[in-house]
Amino acid sequence: MEGVDHLAHERNKSEFDVDAMKIVWAGSPHAFVVSDRISKLVASDPGFRKDNRSTLSRKELFKNTLRKAAYAWKTIIDLHLSEEEAAKLRFYVDEPAFTDVHWGMFIPAIKGQGTEEQQQKWLPLAYKMQIIGCYAQTELGHGSNVQGLETTATFDPQTDEFIIHSPTLTSSKWWPGGLGKVATHAIAYALLIVGGREQGVHGFIVQLRSLEDHSPLPGMTVGDIGMKFGNGAYNAMDNGVLRFDHVRIPRNQMLMRVSQVTCEGKYKQSDVPRQLVYGAMLYVRQTIVADASCALSRAVCIATRYSAVRRQFGSQNGGPETQVIDYKTQQSRLFPLLASAYAFRFVGEWLKWLYADVTQRLQANDFSTLPEAHACTAGLKSLTTTATADGIEECRKLCGGHGYLCSSGLPELFAVYVPACTYEGENTVLLLQVARFLMKTVSQLGSSKKPVGTIAYMTRVEHLMQCRCGVQRGFAELSADLVEAAVAHCQLLVVSKFIEKLQQEIPGKGVKQQLEVLCNIYALFLLHKHQGDFLSTGCITPKHAALANDELRSLYSQVRPNAIALVDAFNYTDHYLGSILGCYDGNVYPKLYEAAWKDPLNESVVPDGYHQYIRPLLKQEIRTARL
Ligand SMILES: CC(C)(COP(=O)(O)OP(=O)(O)OC[C@H]1O[C@@H](n2cnc3c(N)ncnc32)[C@H](O)[C@@H]1OP(=O)(O)O)[C@@H](O)C(=O)NCCC(=O)NCCSC(=O)CCCCCCCCCCCCCCC(=O)O
Numbered sequence: 001m002e003g004v005d006h007l008a009h010e011r012n013k014s015e016f017d018v019d020a021m022k023i024v025w026a027g028s029p030h031a032f033v034v035s036d037r038i039s040k041l042v043a044s045d046p047g048f049r050k051d052n053r054s055t056l057s058r059k060e061l062f063k064n065t066l067r068k069a070a071y072a073w074k075t076i077i078d079l080h081l082s083e084e085e086a087a088k089l090r091f092y093v094d095e096p097a098f099t100d101v102h103w104g105m106f107i108p109a110i111k112g113q114g115t116e117e118q119q120q121k122w123l124p125l126a127y128k129m130q131i132i133g134c135y136a137q138t139e140l141g142h143g144s145n146v147q148g149l150e151t152t153a154t155f156d157p158q159t160d161e162f163i164i165h166s167p168t169l170t171s172s173k174w175w176p177g178g179l180g181k182v183a184t185h186a187i188a189y190a191l192l193i194v195g196g197r198e199q200g201v202h203g204f205i206v207q208l209r210s211l212e213d214h215s216p217l218p219g220m221t222v223g224d225i226g227m228k229f230g231n232g233a234y235n236a237m238d239n240g241v242l243r244f245d246h247v248r249i250p251r252n253q254m255l256m257r258v259s260q261v262t263c264e265g266k267y268k269q270s271d272v273p274r275q276l277v278y279g280a281m282l283y284v285r286q287t288i289v290a291d292a293s294c295a296l297s298r299a300v301c302i303a304t305r306y307s308a309v310r311r312q313f314g315s316q317n318g319g320p321e322t323q324v325i326d327y328k329t330q331q332s333r334l335f336p337l338l339a340s341a342y343a344f345r346f347v348g349e350w351l352k353w354l355y356a357d358v359t360q361r362l363q364a365n366d367f368s369t370l371p372e373a374h375a376c377t378a379g380l381k382s383l384t385t386t387a388t389a390d391g392i393e394e395c396r397k398l399c400g401g402h403g404y405l406c407s408s409g410l411p412e413l414f415a416v417y418v419p420a421c422t423y424e425g426e427n428t429v430l431l432l433q434v435a436r437f438l439m440k441t442v443s444q445l446g447s448s449k450k451p452v453g454t455i456a457y458m459t460r461v462e463h464l465m466q467c468r469c470g471v472q473r474g475f476a477e478l479s480a481d482l483v484e485a486a487v488a489h490c491q492l493l494v495v496s497k498f499i500e501k502l503q504q505e506i507p508g509k510g511v512k513q514q515l516e517v518l519c520n521i522y523a524l525f526l527l528h529k530h531q532g533d534f535l536s537t538g539c540i541t542p543k544h545a546a547l548a549n550d551e552l553r554s555l556y557s558q559v560r561p562n563a564i565a566l567v568d569a570f571n572y573t574d575h576y577l578g579s580i581l582g583c584y585d586g587n588v589y590p591k592l593y594e595a596a597w598k599d600p601l602n603e604s605v606v607p608d609g610y611h612q613y614i615r616p617l618l619k620q621e622i623r624t625a626r627l
């Protein structure tokens with residue numbers, strides 16, 4: 001029945017202060033208040049409805065996304081929302097759209113790679129959305145290998161301009177979000193050529209479309225690259241293709257914080273590392289780690305609530321069947337994911353601090369922590385997105401058949417989420433960056449340069465020193481093993497940041513105890529999953545492994561009475577979850593049944609096509625009917 005909380009009995013079992021945990025999850029009392037208010041504002045506004053998405057054609061979906069983006073912007077203006085509130089509103093609208101790239105990449109790229117003058121010119125236009133930007137780096141022939149990009153930017157000293165050109169088919173820009181149909185401007189990455197000399201890849205602000213009638217400017221061939229994985233909401237994003245035919249832009253539209261080209265045609269490299277050209281990717285990778293905790297927590301919330309509702313087998317003397325959440329197999333699949341959601345939340349908080357710290361240092365031309373920041377953002381983006389994509393799929397399976405319904409919210413969450421393993425750096429390529437960083441650290445062991453920060457533990461791996469001479473030669477040969485070492489390094493990071501979180505003051509009855517249980521589950525689950533490595537290296541004995549497994553089962557039993565409260569602490573509205581299986585009141589079956597009849601296929605009792613195809617079949621008139 002509507003209004004009845006079918007999970008009340010679960011919520012009454014909680015052994016901790018859920019409201020206090022909501023604040024821990026949000027990050028602070030202020031962040032909780034903003035999140036709670038904005039999520040309810042979005043959920044209560046029919047203008048942000050999303051339950052009909054699966055019935056729309058791609059063009060309808062895309063146009064609806066434009067409408068929502070415009071409506072969101074109007075809401076932001078009308079309600080005088082702050083930047084923080086506006087970002088939260090776009091988050092809870094939960095629709096992949098050009099605004100993600102405009103706010104998440106185009107603006108950070110100008111802030112990180114533009115001069116003061118360029119920032120003063122372009123940022124006000126971007127903040128007011130008087131221009132809409134995209135981040136055009138990837139090409140048909142190159143994505144991972146940025147230095148392999150083929151688009152050229154040739155300086156013409158006669159006119160004080162750059163000529164942007166796509167010399168080959170594979171140099172066509174391919175994938176940039178928002179590029180296909182919406183963006184008026186791009187940060188386009190191209191191989192800089194000055195005085196006949198190639199100077200590497202740099203970023204350029206290029207206007208793509210008229211601000212009068214939105215038509216592509218001369219020399220631009222631009223469009224959408226077509227349907228993407230599943231019928232999910234990511235098809236609301238116009239990932240595009242763009243070719244330049246000798247397009248001229250003023251010299252002052254090359255982003256010149258890292259290097260400059262003078263009007264005389266002199267190329268000047270500032271005394272900053274060229275890798276600052278990659279700065280926007282560092283920013284997005286750290287946001288993607290926070291996004292991973294959000295996406296995984298959504299899936300875990302759905303699967304946990306449904307596991308408490310679903311009963312299957314185990315009836316005694318006609319009594320109720322067993323809740324599937326009580327099965328040890330269900331717990332051993334679900335609770336490590338619950339622990340991972342919290343673990344990724346806290347390592348994401350730390351990574352946000354690390355990014356802010358390195359950004360502050362860069363402003364003072366202190367580049368000392370840039371390599372570590374790159375390794376951490378690259379490695380944690382790779383680790384958390386892989387675990388989250390796999391975790392969302394596991395949550396779908398934990399919900400049995402109903403997990404495969406669009407109304408469960410899980411198929412779409414998976415379809416929208418999985419490209420995170422590829423974009424912003426393909427996960428294996430990024431782990432190789434971490435491996436390179438680790439091996440560089442090994443090569444410095446024994447020198448005066450002592451490992452600090454997240455690699456300080458490596459001073460204790462003296463035995464690696466003997467093999468360091470071989471490492472340089474064997475990197476390619478050993479790369480598969482080194483990628484595993486990179487994963488282990490990142491897992492250690494996640495565990496250590498969870499432990500550091502627990503050393504902070506955490507208010508609320510039972511809250512810290514619950515987090516300690518989740519931290520132990522996360523760490524012991526990893527030990528269990530990789531016990532072969534731990535045993536083969538002598539880090540643990542078989543007895544330790546057995547004790548760890550016993551402890552895991554005990555920890556699952558400790559989580560069980562608190563599971564619903566732990567996912568309630570995410571404070572997601574039913575609107576944002578978009579899932580009948582995960583609805584707050586647990587009233588699943590009536591809602592599933594009601595939703596089925598809303599499917600367009602049920603608009604008529606006799607399906608379209610019956611008289612043309614089925615009736616002749618049934619009446620054996622097939623021989624005469626024209627197929
Ligand atoms: C790193 C590469 C793989 C290789 O680069 P190179 O070949 O140039 O270098 P080397 O491997 O030789 O390394 C040289 C040297 O540099 C160091 N290095 C490398 N990268 C960096 C870096 N980023 N920072 C610092 N240092 C770096 C490296 O360690 C070496 O050092 P040593 O010599 O000392 O060893 C490179 O090619 C690469 O990065 N490839 C990956 C390409 C990539 O990531 N492409 C992404 C394209 S953009 C994209 O995919 C966008 C997806 C967007 C999806 C949706 C949007 C999500 C938005 C989230 C935010 C939303 C927020 C909204 C807010 C709101 O609404 O308000």
Ligand SMILES: Cc1cc2nc3c(=O)[nH]c(=O)nc-3n(C[C@H](O)[C@H](O)[C@H](O)COP(=O)(O)OP(=O)(O)OC[C@H]3O[C@@H](n4cnc5c(N)ncnc54)[C@H](O)[C@@H]3O)c2cc1C
Nearest residue numbers: 135137138142143144175176177419422423424425426428
């Ligand atoms: C949904 C989506 C949105 C995107 N949005 C944008 C955007 O807004 N702007 C933008 O510029 N780009 C965007 N991209 C492009 C994205 O950044 C690239 O697809 C990504 O960087 C991967 O590059 P790639 O496609 O060239 O993969 P590849 O590098 O070709 O990967 C293919 C395989 O090769 C392997 N491989 C590659 N190099 C090595 C190596 N050195 N050693 C070992 N293995 C290797 C990889 O591990 C992978 O298994 C988007 C992509 C997607 C899917």
